[in-house]
Amino acid sequence: MPVATANQTIGPYWHLIEDPTWADLTRFGAQGETIVLTGTVTDGGGNTVADAAIEIWQSSPPTSDSFPAFGRCRTDAAGAFRFTTLKPNPVAGLGNARQAPHVAISIFARGLLVALTTRLYFQHEPLNETDPVLALIEDAARRDTLIARKTADKSWHLDIRLQGDNETVFMEF
Amino acid sequence: MTAETAPFRPIVPDSQPANDTPSYGSTHLRHPARPALRIPQSITETTGPAFSAAQFPPMADLSVPNGKQAQGERIIVRGRVVDENDRPVPHTMIEIWQANAGGRYDHPGDQHDAPMDPHFHGGGRVFSDADGWYQFTTIKPGAYPWRNHHNAWRPNHIHYSLFGTGFGQRVITQMYFPGDPLLALDPVYLAVPDKAARERLIAAFDIGVTSPEWALGYRFDFVLRGRRATPTEQA
Numbered sequence: 001m002p003v004a005t006a007n008q009t010i011g012p013y014w015h016l017i018e019d020p021t022w023a024d025l026t027r028f029g030a031q032g033e034t035i036v037l038t039g040t041v042t043d044g045g046g047n048t049v050a051d052a053a054i055e056i057w058q059s060s061p062p063t064s065d066s067f068p069a070f071g072r073c074r075t076d077a078a079g080a081f082r083f084t085t086l087k088p089n090p091v092a093g094l095g096n097a098r099q100a101p102h103v104a105i106s107i108f109a110r111g112l113l114v115a116l117t118t119r120l121y122f123q124h125e126p127l128n129e130t131d132p133v134l135a136l137i138e139d140a141a142r143r144d145t146l147i148a149r150k151t152a153d154k155s156w157h158l159d160i161r162l163q164g165d166n167e168t169v170f171m172e173f
Numbered sequence: 174m175t176a177e178t179a180p181f182r183p184i185v186p187d188s189q190p191a192n193d194t195p196s197y198g199s200t201h202l203r204h205p206a207r208p209a210l211r212i213p214q215s216i217t218e219t220t221g222p223a224f225s226a227a228q229f230p231p232m233a234d235l236s237v238p239n240g241k242q243a244q245g246e247r248i249i250v251r252g253r254v255v256d257e258n259d260r261p262v263p264h265t266m267i268e269i270w271q272a273n274a275g276g277r278y279d280h281p282g283d284q285h286d287a288p289m290d291p292h293f294h295g296g297g298r299v300f301s302d303a304d305g306w307y308q309f310t311t312i313k314p315g316a317y318p319w320r321n322h323h324n325a326w327r328p329n330h331i332h333y334s335l336f337g338t339g340f341g342q343r344v345i346t347q348m349y350f351p352g353d354p355l356l357a358l359d360p361v362y363l364a365v366p367d368k369a370a371r372e373r374l375i376a377a378f379d380i381g382v383t384s385p386e387w388a389l390g391y392r393f394d395f396v397l398r399g400r401r402a403t404p405t406e407q408a
Contacts (some may be wrong), residue, residue: 001259001399004398006346008365008374010334013270016271044203065228068224089383127313161378173341
């Protein structure tokens with residue numbers, strides 16, 4: 001059987017394929033609870049990561065012609081990204097588990113040979129207490145690296161730290 | 174459980190590069206220091222976005238982006254997208270980007286003192302067909318210096334991005350060219366531990382893909398992570 005193709009870094013020039021409209025997942029006319037997700041990416045020296053591609057994917061609401069459920073945004077000179085999307089609903093987990101609303105995040109950048117993947121959860125969401133992925137993280141401070149804080153009505157913010165103090169919990173499966 | 178939502182098989186050891194690769198300087202402050210959290214595969218991991226050619230129009234000829242011929246050696250790249258179960262991945266989107274023939278990207282961040290080409294941008298997009306085959310035309314990208322270490326040069330390469338049928342199949346990689354002496358010196362290429370896995374990143378010259386009086390042809394296949402169970406295996 002063939003083995004999956006090796007990843008290589010996205011490099012600093014991936015913007016050749018960038019379409020800034022991809023950061024708005026409602027651009028095809030999606031109906032629902034529109035929210036804004038913002039964040040920043042910093043490295044182990046506390047420097048902003050200004051050349052990353054941030055991708056989001058959500059299994060809820062389901063993909064449709066009006067909602068791609070996928071978005072991509074560059075980080076700017078301040079290491080910041082911003083998406084407009086629909087608020088996800090809880091989805092099924094393994095067995096009888098219910099997963100709290102979440103958004104999968106992939107980080108591609110120069111200096112990353114393989115994407116880093118993580119999840120964004122929403123502050124004040126009661127299901128966070130029983131979410132099967134959050135429950136895998138024993139240290140509450142580590143768990144908090146995945147919880148976006150509410151900054152305004154329908155707006156959440158998550159800071160992603162690639163390395164060092166308060167490093168984001170990255171995932172594999 | 175259908176094949177389209179079955180969980181993915183484990184990643185084959187040494188087939189993927191580690192982010193902690195000291196010979197590649199940009200990794201030093203960017204690789205996580207802690208091990209990744211192993212999570213179960215749920216609907217978020219086993220499903221993924223779908224891209225239609227109607228909403229994401231193909232751009233299959235990078236060599237004529239504005240009606241005029243780009244400078245350089247015209248080439249055709251053709252290959253197949255399959256999964257680790259050796260099944261074709263049909264109608265899947267492939268994003269493509271690369272430097273021009275002189276080894277410079279049409280990007281404000283690239284200040285390499287090589288000529289820009291007004292007739293080359295370097296971005297493209299194609300979809301595999303019903304049997305997983307894809308093809309595009311471009312010019313062979315040049316090598317370029319990149320300051321990772323003294324006298325560091327990237328081998329000629331084309332960047333690719335594929336999505337497959339689930340979040341677990343996402344891959345971004347680079348295709349190299351056969352016989353390139355820079356491969357033996359390149360920390361990005363050498364970051365893949367397994368030699369055979371590395372060498373699968375090198376396209377093969379293919380006289381069958383070569384178009385007479387027009388362009389040299391290269392063959393390059395993609396393999397996406399396989400799902401654990403297929404209906405056939407369950408039967």
